[in-house]
Amino acid sequence: MTDMNRRSFMGTLALAGLTPSALPFGPPARVGPGAGAGLQQAQPPADVTRSLARWIVSARPEDLPENVRKEARRTLVNYVGCAVGGSSHPTLDITVAALTPFGGPAQASVLGRSERTDIFNAALLNGIASHVLDYDDTHLKTVIHPGGPVLSAILALAEYQPVNGRDFLHAMVLGVETACRIGNAVYPAHYDRGWHITGTTGPFGAAAAAGKLLGLSEQQMVWALGIAAAQPVGLREMFGTMTKSFHPGRAAQNGLLAAVLASKGFTSTDVGLEGKSAWVNVLSDKRDWTEITGQLDERWEILLNTYKPFPCGVVLHPTIDACLQLREQHGLKPSDIERIDLSVHPLVLELTGKKTPQTGLEGKFSVYFTAAVAMVAGAVGVKQFSDEMVRDPVVVALRDRVVATVDPSIREEQVRAVVMLKDGKRLEKFIEHVLSSVENPLSDRQLEGKFLDLADGVLPPERARALLSLCWRIEELPGAAEVAAAARA
Amino acid sequence: MTDMNRRSFMGTLALAGLTPSALPFGPPARVGPGAGAGLQQAQPPADVTRSLARWIVSARPEDLPENVRKEARRTLVNYVGCAVGGSSHPTLDITVAALTPFGGPAQASVLGRSERTDIFNAALLNGIASHVLDYDDTHLKTVIHPGGPVLSAILALAEYQPVNGRDFLHAMVLGVETACRIGNAVYPAHYDRGWHITGTTGPFGAAAAAGKLLGLSEQQMVWALGIAAAQPVGLREMFGTMTKSFHPGRAAQNGLLAAVLASKGFTSTDVGLEGKSAWVNVLSDKRDWTEITGQLDERWEILLNTYKPFPCGVVLHPTIDACLQLREQHGLKPSDIERIDLSVHPLVLELTGKKTPQTGLEGKFSVYFTAAVAMVAGAVGVKQFSDEMVRDPVVVALRDRVVATVDPSIREEQVRAVVMLKDGKRLEKFIEHVLSSVENPLSDRQLEGKFLDLADGVLPPERARALLSLCWRIEELPGAAEVAAAARA
Numbered sequence: 001m002t003d004m005n006r007r008s009f010m011g012t013l014a015l016a017g018l019t020p021s022a023l024p025f026g027p028p029a030r031v032g033p034g035a036g037a038g039l040q041q042a043q044p045p046a047d048v049t050r051s052l053a054r055w056i057v058s059a060r061p062e063d064l065p066e067n068v069r070k071e072a073r074r075t076l077v078n079y080v081g082c083a084v085g086g087s088s089h090p091t092l093d094i095t096v097a098a099l100t101p102f103g104g105p106a107q108a109s110v111l112g113r114s115e116r117t118d119i120f121n122a123a124l125l126n127g128i129a130s131h132v133l134d135y136d137d138t139h140l141k142t143v144i145h146p147g148g149p150v151l152s153a154i155l156a157l158a159e160y161q162p163v164n165g166r167d168f169l170h171a172m173v174l175g176v177e178t179a180c181r182i183g184n185a186v187y188p189a190h191y192d193r194g195w196h197i198t199g200t201t202g203p204f205g206a207a208a209a210a211g212k213l214l215g216l217s218e219q220q221m222v223w224a225l226g227i228a229a230a231q232p233v234g235l236r237e238m239f240g241t242m243t244k245s246f247h248p249g250r251a252a253q254n255g256l257l258a259a260v261l262a263s264k265g266f267t268s269t270d271v272g273l274e275g276k277s278a279w280v281n282v283l284s285d286k287r288d289w290t291e292i293t294g295q296l297d298e299r300w301e302i303l304l305n306t307y308k309p310f311p312c313g314v315v316l317h318p319t320i321d322a323c324l325q326l327r328e329q330h331g332l333k334p335s336d337i338e339r340i341d342l343s344v345h346p347l348v349l350e351l352t353g354k355k356t357p358q359t360g361l362e363g364k365f366s367v368y369f370t371a372a373v374a375m376v377a378g379a380v381g382v383k384q385f386s387d388e389m390v391r392d393p394v395v396v397a398l399r400d401r402v403v404a405t406v407d408p409s410i411r412e413e414q415v416r417a418v419v420m421l422k423d424g425k426r427l428e429k430f431i432e433h434v435l436s437s438v439e440n441p442l443s444d445r446q447l448e449g450k451f452l453d454l455a456d457g458v459l460p461p462e463r464a465r466a467l468l469s470l471c472w473r474i475e476e477l478p479g480a481a482e483v484a485a486a487a488r489a
Numbered sequence: 490m491t492d493m494n495r496r497s498f499m500g501t502l503a504l505a506g507l508t509p510s511a512l513p514f515g516p517p518a519r520v521g522p523g524a525g526a527g528l529q530q531a532q533p534p535a536d537v538t539r540s541l542a543r544w545i546v547s548a549r550p551e552d553l554p555e556n557v558r559k560e561a562r563r564t565l566v567n568y569v570g571c572a573v574g575g576s577s578h579p580t581l582d583i584t585v586a587a588l589t590p591f592g593g594p595a596q597a598s599v600l601g602r603s604e605r606t607d608i609f610n611a612a613l614l615n616g617i618a619s620h621v622l623d624y625d626d627t628h629l630k631t632v633i634h635p636g637g638p639v640l641s642a643i644l645a646l647a648e649y650q651p652v653n654g655r656d657f658l659h660a661m662v663l664g665v666e667t668a669c670r671i672g673n674a675v676y677p678a679h680y681d682r683g684w685h686i687t688g689t690t691g692p693f694g695a696a697a698a699a700g701k702l703l704g705l706s707e708q709q710m711v712w713a714l715g716i717a718a719a720q721p722v723g724l725r726e727m728f729g730t731m732t733k734s735f736h737p738g739r740a741a742q743n744g745l746l747a748a749v750l751a752s753k754g755f756t757s758t759d760v761g762l763e764g765k766s767a768w769v770n771v772l773s774d775k776r777d778w779t780e781i782t783g784q785l786d787e788r789w790e791i792l793l794n795t796y797k798p799f800p801c802g803v804v805l806h807p808t809i810d811a812c813l814q815l816r817e818q819h820g821l822k823p824s825d826i827e828r829i830d831l832s833v834h835p836l837v838l839e840l841t842g843k844k845t846p847q848t849g850l851e852g853k854f855s856v857y858f859t860a861a862v863a864m865v866a867g868a869v870g871v872k873q874f875s876d877e878m879v880r881d882p883v884v885v886a887l888r889d890r891v892v893a894t895v896d897p898s899i900r901e902e903q904v905r906a907v908v909m910l911k912d913g914k915r916l917e918k919f920i921e922h923v924l925s926s927v928e929n930p931l932s933d934r935q936l937e938g939k940f941l942d943l944a945d946g947v948l949p950p951e952r953a954r955a956l957l958s959l960c961w962r963i964e965e966l967p968g969a970a971e972v973a974a975a976a977r978a
Contacts, residue, residue: 091755098753101649102607104593118591160590194766199719223732230688230732231739235719236766243712243719243757246750250720261735264587266580268732277683277725 044274044289051293052273053221056178056208059297061170068300069475072173075137076483077447077471078307079147080111082136084467084487085382085454086129087112091242095128095249108156111487112458119156123206123256127152127249131198133382134364135311135454136248139176141304142183142197148248149202150175153256154209158480163213165477173302175209175255178225180301181292182273182280189286191236199234199247200283206255207262214263226268227258229279307442309435309450310380312364315348318415318434319367323374326419326429334376334398336421342371343407343416353404360385371417372399381453413437458489533763533778540782541667541762542710545697548786550659557789558964561662564626565972566936566960567796568636569600571625573956573976574871574943575618576601580731584617584738597645600976601947608645612695612745616641616738620687622871623853624800624943625737628665628793631672631686635794637737638691639664642745643698647969652702654966662791664698664744667714669790670781671762671769678775680725688723688736689772695744696751703752715757716747718768729850796931798924798939799869801853804836807904807923808856812863815908815918823865823887825910831860832896832905842893849874860906861888870942902926947978 045051064072086092087110096115104118110125117125130136130148137147154171157163163171179201183190191197207228211221231254234247262268272278273292280287310320319342326332342348344367354366363369363385372395373384389395410416413434419427433440442450448468455464467486474480534540553561575581576599585604593607599614606614619625619637626636643660646652652660668690672679680686696717700710720743723736751757761767762781769776799809808831815821831837833856843855852858852874861884862873878884899905902923908916922929931939937957944953956975963969 094753094755095750098750098755102593102596102609102749104591104607107591118593120591194771196719223730226727226730227732227735230685230724230727230736231720231722233720235761235764235768235771237758237760237764237768238715238719241715241756241758243716243755246716246755247719260591261584261587264583266583266587266732266735267730269726269730271726272724275724275726279724282683282724 044280044287045293048274048289048292049225049272050218050222050270052178052181053225054218055293055296056174056212057216057218057221059170059174059212061166063297064170064173065300068173068302069169071302071305072169072176073472073474074307074444074447075147075176075302075305076151076169076172076474077451077468078137079130079151080467080471080483080487081451081454082131082133083126083129083152084112084458085135086132087458087489089129089132091132091245092125092129094242095125099124108159109484109488111484112489114489116488119160120253120256122156122159123152123252124249126155127252128245131248132245133311133454134313135308135382135450137305137307138314139180139183139301139305141301142180142187142201143191144180144183144201145198145248146176146179146202146205146302146305149198149251149255150179150205150209152249152252153206153259154213155480155484157210157213157256159484161213162479162481165474165480167213168480169474171209171212173300174212175205176302176305177300178208179205180304184291184301185288186280186284186286190284193284194236195232195283196234196236196238196244196247199251200232202233202248202251203228203231203255203258206252207258208255210256210259211262214259216259216263220262220265222270222272223266223268224258224262226270226272227261227266228255229272230268231258232279232283306436307447307450309442309446311382311385312370312380313351315345315351315412316364316367316370317436318413318431319344319348319371319417320374320380321435322415322417322429322431323371324378324380326417326427327375327378330427332375332419334394336423337375337398337401337419338422339420340371340375340398340402341418341420342367342402342404343410344404345410345412345414346406346408347412349404349406357390360387360390363390366399367404368399368402369395371402372396381450459487533769533776534782537763537778537781538714538761539707539711539759541670542714543707544782544785545663545667545701546705546707546710548659548663548701550655552786553659553662554789557662557791558658560791560794561658561665562961562963563796563933563936564636564665564791564794565640565658565661565963566940566957567626568619568640569956569960569972569976570940570943571620571622572615572618572641573601573947574624575621576947576978578618578621580621580734581614581618583731584614588613597648598973598977600973601944601978603978605977608649609742609745611645611648612641612741613738615644616741617734620737621734622800622943623802624797624871624939626794626796627803628669628672628790629795630790630793631669631676631690632680633669633672633690634687634737635665635668635691635694635791638687638740638744639668639694639698641738641741642695642748643702644969644973646699646702646745648973650702651968651970654963654969656702657969658963660698660701662789663701664694665791665794666789667697668694669793673780673790674777675769675773675775679773682773683725684721684772685723685725685727685733685736688740689721691722691737691740692717692720692744692747695741696747697744699745699748700751703748705748705752709751709754711759711761712755712757713747713751715759715761716750716755717744718761719757720747721768721772795925796936796939798931798935800871800874801859801869802840804834804840804901805853805856805859806925807902807920808833808837808860808906809863809869810924811904811906811918811920812860813867813869815906815916816864816867819916821864821908823883825912826864826887826890826908827911828909829860829864829887829891830907830909831856831891831893832899833893834899834901834903835895835897836901838893838895846879849876849879852879855888856893857888857891858884860891861885868942870939948976
């Protein structure tokens with residue numbers, strides 16, 4: 001998650017039946033239940049941690065609404081795709097090389113790779129891989145990427161201690177709810193202070209999900225949340241370095257460790273969230289306690305989870321969307337194009353105004369390159385943000401003919417793209433609601449396309465399709481570990 | 490470290506050649522270089538992290554002053570004693586049971602036990618053991634226990650990658666300096682916010698020491714400090730639970746992991762300490778940058794390290810000191826005593842006012858029990874804080890004849906104890922400077938007594954003495970791992 005994703009598209013909130021605010025730009029407004037009355041509550045309700053623990057421990061998979069289960073399956077598909085796609089990133093190679101001499105028994109898979117290692121190292125590695133391409137899921141209300149910490153913990157655990165797919169998916173939902181509810185309670189103050197919220201709330205999500213699968217008692221779950229509270233990971237200063245991806249990985253590991261320790265009777269405080277010197281008070285100046293324990297079983301944060309269509313910051317997505325549509329509708333070739341004029345939201349130039357990027361990573365911070373590569377390649381996936389593409393003469397030539405101008409009437413999820421052709425024609429595309437906003441969510445088919453693109457080059461096509469199918473059918477599987485096994489290279 | 494140790498004896502500051510402030514009570518005042526001008530500096534000097542990394546990387550063991558080396562040896566003796574003594578604590582048993590199925594190769598020792606495991610698990614376990622008896626070293630200026638995180642990391646590493654004892658001790662000093670300097674920069678605001686400062690600064694200390702032994706380049710050391718910055722551990726809410734001891738253990742592990750990753754090229758920010766969204770700004774409202782990079786090679790924080798004579802909070806130490814002296818000087822028996830009157834500092838009753846403790850742990854929070862057991866047993870070590878002792882009829886009978894009264898003229902490091910004998914005699918002892926204050930430091934012989942008491946029942950006496958000798962002679966050893974091997978049960 002780069003800074004540029006910070007201010008996100010709020011329309012998606014309506015997915016959860018909430019009214020999207022009419023906010024123009026800036027950080028997401030507080031919307032939905034719990035906002036208003038509960039905001040900035042000074043005194044916690046009694047037993048915040050225990051209430052949450054009790055809910056996690058007593059929740060039953062048969063009570064999960066179908067829309068929640070569906071979104072959970074989509075989150076799983078997106079997670080596995082991202083982890084497989086990120087598995088060959090240099091960050092993974094370095095981590096594997098560093099940790100291999102110290103790893104435990106071959107208990108769990110590193111998705112997309114051939115290595116197997118102990119469950120803790122697998123959780124770390126898969127968590128890193130899930131995030132390293134900046135392509136993972138986003139809970140827009142908090143900018144948490146909940147899938148990485150939660151699924152990296154329990155997929156590894158599922159390989160060590162068998163669990164059926166239905167219970168697995170249920171535990172995952174509980175983990176996502178736990179992380180995002182705690183995130184809601186402290187966002188945005190916590191994030192604004194400098195914490196990378198995925199890594200700080202992730203241990204709770206991973207502990208809740210893993211603890212559920214380990215069958216923790218209520219008291220043990222209270223302890224697991226307490227042990228998780230003591231191990232927040234992640235500072236925003238790390239953005240742009242390998243340590244950013246380390247955050248969800250280590251968060252997965254910390255939460256898994258918390259659950260395993262608690263299962264053996266390792267004690268912690270009973271008030272890991274609400275205590276005077278506990279997580280919420282120490283890590284945030286804002287406390288909205290009702291976000292944590294209000295409307296359990298009624299409000300589902302996973303319904304706010306979204307999946308990026310393109311592996312870069314969301315501010316670039318409207319531009320990419322417009323360019324791809326124009327190219328397809330008019331059969332455009334780079335040589336046809338005289339100029340591309342973009343009318344953009346101010347954040348686009350603030351965050352992605354790099355004119356002459358030199359590397360694939362820098363390309364993610366250039367609206368000029370991104371528009372050009374979309375027009376040249378007709379797709380914007382992982383491969384398009386390569387050093388080669390950034391230096392490609394055809395792309396560079398078109399990049400230098402992209403003009404981006406701030407237009408205050410353009411909203412964050414919008415763009416106006418005008419293509420001037422060499423033959424004098426003028427083509428215009430106005431994106432009102434970008435792909436992956438609530439009015440235009442990523443379809444299952446598009447999610448599948450993203451998955452297969454990510455798996456391309458890592459797994460043979462037929463294996464990628466089989467893996468995808470397993471993810472969709474997770475609830476029917478007698479053993480959730482089948483997913484991990486099928487994702488091994 | 491319990492809350493009651495928070496306000497500590499300042500006299501010891503003079504050990505470092507600093508003038509102890511004349512503060513009466515309350516949190517330690519800022520004394521020594523860096524206070525005053527540097528206090529609350531808003532703008533960091535350039536390259537705080539890099540300057541520190543450069544110092545760590547370029548430091549040479551031959552430049553360490555003898556008084557620093559001597560204090561380092563004392564810190565090592567105290568650490569090994571505490572880890573051996575804590576090795577059979579239930580917290581350790583639970584952790585070993587929980588983690589054994591997932592551990593890596595038998596690379597490193599768990600001090601005082603028979604298990605061997607990978608270096609990361611060994612660092613965790615030894616770090617927990619070093620703290621679990623509340624008997625470890627204390628850097629009084631910040632209440633950091635620096636030995637646990639630093640030594641647990643590098644003692645495990647030394648078993649995997651051989652290092653001579655001189656380099657080992659040097660790396661340890663660098664780690665202690667790193668953790669305590671960073672602690673100075675943020676104390677007391679950081680601690681007051683609720684962080685357990687041993688666990689939050691520990692990763693830096695462990696990363697610095699382990700990185701030194703791994704031969705990191707300056708850039709790698711910068712990264713290691715950055716990776717450490719992303720992993721603070723420990724909230725004060727955990728005090729009184731097993732998770733408190735987990736903090737230094739996990740801190741050791743986090744710092745060791747940071748160093749190992751950085752050694753393979755895992756990148757992080759260049760400004761892990763001073764960046765806008767980096768460790769100091771995010772975790773503290775106070776920033777005294779000169780404490781981190783000022784007077785390198787001149788100011789040595791390890792000279793402020795102290796070693797508890799009794800395994801309980803420091804507020805109880807004057808009372809214990811007085812009772813032990815009275816008993817010895819007058820050959821007192823419990824049956825001789827009609828009553829014990831204590832005039833104490835207010836914190837004594839605030840923190841240890843429990844009248845009828847029921848467990849060994851509760852005994853640490855009872856000045857009544859503690860005075861009685863000192864008088865009955867003639868010693869206050871780990872064994873005296875047992876459930877049996879707390880319930881012993883002779884101790885209980887005397888406990889109920891202890892009267893403690895707050896006297897505003899009594900300073901924290903003082904007590905006035907008056908024993909009324911059944912024959913009508915009145916004996917008085919005024920402790921002006923408690924044992925382990927600067928005017929009355931724990932001698933090497935007393936430290937040895939503490940060590941041997943801790944090792945008693947874990948290692949045979951002759952092995953305990955041999956281990957003690959190895960610790961004192963650390964700088965002569967061709968391999969520092971010899972210490973770990975000798976501490977195996």
